[in-house]
Amino acid sequence: DRRIGVLALQGDVREHVAALNACGAEAVPVRRRAELDAVDGLVIPGGESTAMSRLLGVFDLYEPLVGRLREGLPAYGSCAGMILLASTILDTRDDARHLDALDITVRRNAFGRQVESFETDLAFAGITDLPDADPMRAVFIRAPWVERTGPGVEVLASVQDGPAAGRVVAVRQGNVMATSFHPEVTGDVRVHQFFVDMVGAA
Numbered sequence: 001d002r003r004i005g006v007l008a009l010q011g012d013v014r015e016h017v018a019a020l021n022a023c024g025a026e027a028v029p030v031r032r033r034a035e036l037d038a039v040d041g042l043v044i045p046g047g048e049s050t051a052m053s054r055l056l057g058v059f060d061l062y063e064p065l066v067g068r069l070r071e072g073l074p075a076y077g078s079c080a081g082m083i084l085l086a087s088t089i090l091d092t093r094d095d096a097r098h099l100d101a102l103d104i105t106v107r108r109n110a111f112g113r114q115v116e117s118f119e120t121d122l123a124f125a126g127i128t129d130l131p132d133a134d135p136m137r138a139v140f141i142r143a144p145w146v147e148r149t150g151p152g153v154e155v156l157a158s159v160q161d162g163p164a165a166g167r168v169v170a171v172r173q174g175n176v177m178a179t180s181f182h183p184e185v186t187g188d189v190r191v192h193q194f195f196v197d198m199v200g201a202a
């Protein structure tokens with residue numbers, strides 16, 4: 001059976017562990033290198049990307065994690081996790097390091113002060129296009145959006161209406177995926193199931 005880690009330096013770790021367990025996956029928090037070495041996939045949760053970036057250094061996880069991602073470790077980043085996986089980040093601190101595992105440019109806190117946190121229904125490729133599937137309720141909390149996608153990057157979801165309509169909020173490149181929103185807070189585990197299936201197929 002595949003074991004899926006949740007990076008547990010900061011952020012909403014327990015919610016991701018619960019969502020992965022609800023999908024039948026074995027989920028374990030990852031704080032040390034030995035724990036990272038023992039997983040077949042990794043979720044990077046929401047939280048604060050600059051704090052998580054600093055803690056990756058403090059816990060000596062930055063280089064090992066970059067190494068595992070280069071070797072093809074499947075990864076899913078939500079919100080701050082998307083920021084950490086990106087190749088280019090706009091509006092971050094100059095000293096914030098990131099993992100450079102997804103060929104995208106993201107803008108932090110992109111939705112602006114008026115709409116810091118909001119919810120909306122989305123179509124999600126590979127999930128809501130299945131027969132009889134409901135739209136996906138997506139919760140955004142001081143979220144980034146994706147401003148550029150490289151040639152190998154597939155767009156899985158975009159905002160459908162309102163002032164941010166058309167903004168890309170879910171992407172996948174090979175074994176790495178990311179969402180601007182927080183599926184772990186809605187009780188809808190379809191994004192986690194999608195990732196569990198990706199890890200199983202890897």
Ligand code: GLN
Binds near residue numbers: 049108141143
């Ligand atoms: N705004 C946060 C950051 O830039 C991300 C917010 C979140 O993960 N909910 O890291």
